[in-house]
Amino acid sequence: MSRSPFTDEIERTETPRKFISPHFTWFGGDEDPDRHLMHYQSAMTLYANNDALMCKIFATTIQGEVQDWLYTLPPCSIRNFDELSLVFTKEYLSYCSIKKRSNHFFSMKKDMNESFLTYVKRFKEKKVKIVGCDDSITCSAFRK
Known part of the structure; x- marks a missing residue:
């Protein structure tokens, strides 16, 4: 079994007792990653200052090959949500919507x-x- 791409600090962080997971749309790899991140961040607004929670819950919004991809990242390589967002967007860049003028x-x-x-x-x-x-x-x- 592969090790988590998250640092040990993130892995050890407990989910707050009163945390209720918002409803998320699943990301399967063939949609716009920026749109998924925007949806995720707006749903998690109350927890935006908790990087560990943002990372751990984000991992539950992806499925299939995307979930597999996450666990191919080097162990302990993700230290915060900004890093996770960056590698996620880079990996699925080809599915970004082209912005027009x-x-x-x-x-x-x-x-x-x-x-x-x-x-x-x-x-x-x-x-x-x-x-x-x-x-x-x-x-x-x-x-x-």
Whole structure:
């Protein structure tokens, strides 16, 4: 059996008595790791200052090959949650969502056979993926 990638200090840390684990979505390796980390950190906001707990509970939010990957890390190599986040993101970087800029909107066009409703839905899906999307730019692009 392989040793834990967490330091002995993390491993020895007890879970607080009144700790109730929030509901987490599982990460199986084929999603955006940044999105998973954001979801995890927001769910664990009350415990954000407890690195040991953040590491130990994070290990319960991953499954399958990702869980296997975690235990291939060198023993005692993870000292805090920042280190864990960094190696996790690096490992699953290829699944990160590509952030787009507002000018991406201006290349969107409604297809001839596409309904207006379908186009609006597609437009909204693109809007969500654009960093710092300004409403005036969104309106201009939509009108175009």
